[in-house]
Amino acid sequence: MTFSFSFVLVWLELAGVFFFAVSGSLLAARKQFDLIGSLLLASVVSLGGGVIRDIILNTGPPAAFTNPAYLAPPVLAVVLVYFLFSSVQRFTSLLVLFDAGGLALFCITGTLKALSAGMNPVAAVLLGVTTAVGGGLLRDITANEVPQLFDPRDLYAVPAFAGATATVVLSLTGAFTGVSACVVAAVVFALRITAWRLHWHFPLAVRGWHRLGLDAAESDS
Template sequence: MLHSLFSPSVQHALDLVGIFVFAISGALLAVRKNFDVFGIAVLAEVTALGGGLFRDLIIGAVPPAAFSDLGYFVTPLLATVLVFFLHPEVERTQTAVNVFDAAGLGLFCVTGTTKAYDYGLGLTSSAALGLATAVGGGVLRDVLANEVPSLLRWDRDLYAVPAIVGATMIVLFIRFDLLNAGTSGLAVVTAFLLRIAALKYHWRAPRAWNRRSSTLEEA
């Protein structure tokens, strides 16, 4: 099914773009944490490839694309070099990085869901793996950097919800035999726009109802 939506060359190019922008976010966090060049490279690789690697191992797509395609491995290293030498300039373009990161989120939740379904998973499991593809690298990045994953923090703008919406749209399109390049693009754009809106308006998920906690709020 995946190959019928996008040509291999287009799919590969889109994957590399998503990998690159995710790697930028990982490398920038490493710089903020004062990591050395090796640490920057590790965080860039993990952020860019972690979600897809997890998905491929779960569905049995081995060896994973991260190891069978040199471009997937080299692209985060290019991001590492860029951030290592030009991180002040990259920081100043953070808005642009956020836009591309949102695009990568939308793309990966869709391609992750579709690939999981191609390998025989049910609709719900496919959507879950689509979500994991989109956000898994960021969770691993934060864990390695000794931070509470952004995915779990109430004070961060919605990230997982746009990916869930995109993945849910894909499984609904599959269920009603409506999946094609156009509807897949619609799901990508919807997840992308939700993430951009969350960044602009600071949308956040609600916390526990009638919450009573003495835990100090994190800055």
């Protein structure tokens, strides 16, 4: 666990922060926020899940407030979107792609930190999922959007559950390495994007109810 925690974990976490920050800054640009609003939304989505995780673990101040490196990705994301958004705004899937990248990485890092703190495997999976979806939930609520987590026409938490479970299995069997972490992240990313493109979903809470809009679109096609 020393190798994974001292090296892989830090870089996976920073990469996840950057991906989530870009998704937040893209949403801010689409909402026509100013630069300060873009930076705040990018920071909320990219650091929010990790802050929630660290508070639950009660291992001291959240890493986002003790390590200045965590502040660099949101700033970089805001700058990139500021200069590039005018040429990419027509690609509506871009936000989903970056969000999926953050989701894939954070479900791994959240699970690893939970295991390192002595949590049992089930609790580690749950905290890994919380870390992965927490930032996106805060982003959507802050921007007055329907949270993707509760979108009945999409799967959002399921890929995170799969990634967190795979991370637990690999860690407990001693098979977790940088390569296996990248494989897990790639599978979670692919699962999230595929579910979004193909409209995979679970049945609604009450049998017989229908998803407004989606069912009509499917019947027309």
